[in-house]
Amino acid sequence: MTASKGYAALSAQSPLAPFSFERRTPGATEIAVEILYCGVCHSDLHMARNEWGQSIYPLVPGHEIVGRVIQAGSSATRFKVGEIAAIGVIVDSCRACAPCKGGEEHYCEQGATLTYAAKDRVDGSITMGGYSNNYVVDERFAHKVPANLDLAGVAPLLCAGITTYSPLRHWKVGPGMKVGIVGLGGLGHMGLKFAHSFGAHTVQLTTSLKKRDDAIKLGADEVLLSTDASEMAKHARSFDFILDTASAPHDLDPYLSLLKQDGTLALVGLPEKPPAVSVFSLITKRLSIAGSMIGGMPETQEMLDYCGKHNITAEVEVIPANKVNDAFERMLNQDVKYRFVLDMQTL
Numbered sequence: 181m182t183a184s185k186g187y188a189a190l191s192a193q194s195p196l197a198p199f200s201f202e203r204r205t206p207g208a209t210e211i212a213v214e215i216l217y218c219g220v221c222h223s224d225l226h227m228a229r230n231e232w233g234q235s236i237y238p239l240v241p242g243h244e245i246v247g248r249v250i251q252a253g254s255s256a257t258r259f260k261v262g263e264i265a266a267i268g269v270i271v272d273s274c275r276a277c278a279p280c281k282g283g284e285e286h287y288c289e290q291g292a293t294l295t296y297a298a299k300d301r302v303d304g305s306i307t308m309g310g311y312s313n314n315y316v317v318d319e320r321f322a323h324k325v326p327a328n329l330d331l332a333g334v335a336p337l338l339c340a341g342i343t344t345y346s347p348l349r350h351w352k353v354g355p356g357m358k359v360g361i362v363g364l365g366g367l368g369h370m371g372l373k374f375a376h377s378f379g380a381h382t383v384q385l386t387t388s389l390k391k392r393d394d395a396i397k398l399g400a401d402e403v404l405l406s407t408d409a410s411e412m413a414k415h416a417r418s419f420d421f422i423l424d425t426a427s428a429p430h431d432l433d434p435y436l437s438l439l440k441q442d443g444t445l446a447l448v449g450l451p452e453k454p455p456a457v458s459v460f461s462l463i464t465k466r467l468s469i470a471g472s473m474i475g476g477m478p479e480t481q482e483m484l485d486y487c488g489k490h491n492i493t494a495e496v497e498v499i500p501a502n503k504v505n506d507a508f509e510r511m512l513n514q515d516v517k518y519r520f521v522l523d524m525q526t527l
Contacts, residue, residue: 181205182212185527186312187504188238192230195505199238201308203316210318211259212251213267217498218310219244219336220507220520222366222427223450227297228508231452236297242310242522243269243295244338246331250314258319264331265322266484267315268338269474270294272301275320284476285321311504313527323481326488333493336366336519337484339474340494344371344423345483346475347446348378351421355379360422362406362435364391364398367425367448369495369518372398375423377490383419385435394517398495406434417465419443429453432469436461444468494519500526 181202188199206212224241226232245267249259259265273280273288280288293301296309309315325334344367353359359380361371368384375382376399383402384395392403405411412434419438427449435445436457447455447469457469475483487493495518499507507520 182314182316184308184312184314186240186308187501188240188308188311189228189235190238192228192235196228196241196311196508199240201238201240203308203314204303204305206251206253206256206316207302207318208253208255209320210253210316211249211256211265211322213245213247213265213315213317213322214250215245215247215310215313215315215524217246217332217335218242218522218524219339219494219496220504220511220522221336221339222511223339224309225508225511226450234297236306239297240308240311241296242312243267244335244340244521245295245310245315246325246335246338247315252319256319258324259322264325266325266334266338267295267310267317267322268342268480271307271317271321279476282476283478286474286476310524311501311522313524320477323477323484325484328491329488330493332498332521332523333496334484334487335521336370336494336496337487338480340366340370340519341487342475342480342483343367343448343473344425345374345486346479347423347448347470347472348374349479350472351444351446353378353380353421357381357420358383358418360385360404360419360435360438361400361425362422363425363427363449364395364518365425365427365514366494366516366519369398371423371425372400373492376400377492383415385422412437417441421446423448425449427451430455432457433461436467436469439465439467441465442467444470446470446472448472496521498523502526
């Protein structure tokens with residue numbers, strides 16, 4: 181066993197606090213990683229406060245991890261000690277079902293093992309996440325990081341990046357398409373960067389024109405104020421695809437009105453309440469509302485390689501680990517551009 185330390189929630193009501201625990205020694209195909217940076221995802225806050233009713237305490241959050249390999253198992257072949265590795269939202273799966281065999285481990289029919297607050301398939305313990313100094317994972321669930329990328333900016337790619345990259349690729353976003361991005365936060369700013377990079381005419385949909393300049397800098401060809409009915413009407417039936425990253429409850433009908441016949445509105449945000457939608461909005465244009473969740477291991481590596489080739493990283497504010505509770509509060513107030521990243525070397 182290896183002594184570990186980090187920040188944990190001890191209950192749904194308590195702030196994150198310093199916490200000591202142990203991790204197992206890496207098995208034959210596993211690696212141990214010294215964590216350098218860990219992104220702060222909104223789902224970390226939901227889990228710390230048990231807002232989804234599935235948290236297990238003590239809970240060490242964090243699933244946007246970049247670190248340095250400090251130990252490799254006897255049969256590990258993909259990583260050597262000293263190399264940089266990245267770890268995302270899931271760290272294991274059954275590896276035998278059709279999705280797993282097809283490289284879509286996140287859709288494992290038996291349920292993928294989450295990076296934290298989940299039962300570890302190896303030893304039955306509860307997984308502890310990346311707000312800590314180390315992590316142990318099978319190398320199948322770790323990723324190579326292009327050498328040219330800033331490591332702090334890479335960390336959010338392991339959740340916010342792949343969560344937006346995957347649906348944009350699945351629905352074949354590219355040149356000749358008009359694509360909308362709802363929300364300009366941790367997820368939205370990555371969706372905007374990717375859609376623009378893929379060659380689509382990209383429109384940022386926002387409730388605040390204060391974000392116009394930032395959206396243009398990040399790649400938006402246009403910025404559309406979704407609360408302006410007259411402006412929305414001008415764009416009616418003109419979008420091929422809309423990626424909705426908003427995490428606050430909202431009405432989907434205004435966005436459905438923007439889609440062409442057979443268009444798709446894909447949801448990747450996680451509002452606390454079910455979305456409101458009129459069936460008439462769907463049947464009159466044969467529209468689809470879809471969902472998407474992160475990506476499998478091959479696609480996550482593909483995304484990182486693409487980012488390396490095109491020099492894409494997240495826009496981040498790097499903070500010391502002891503400021504994590506401040507980050508949670510600022511995140512609730514939308515006071516971040518566009519992802520907090522903990523410098524775990526400050527533990």
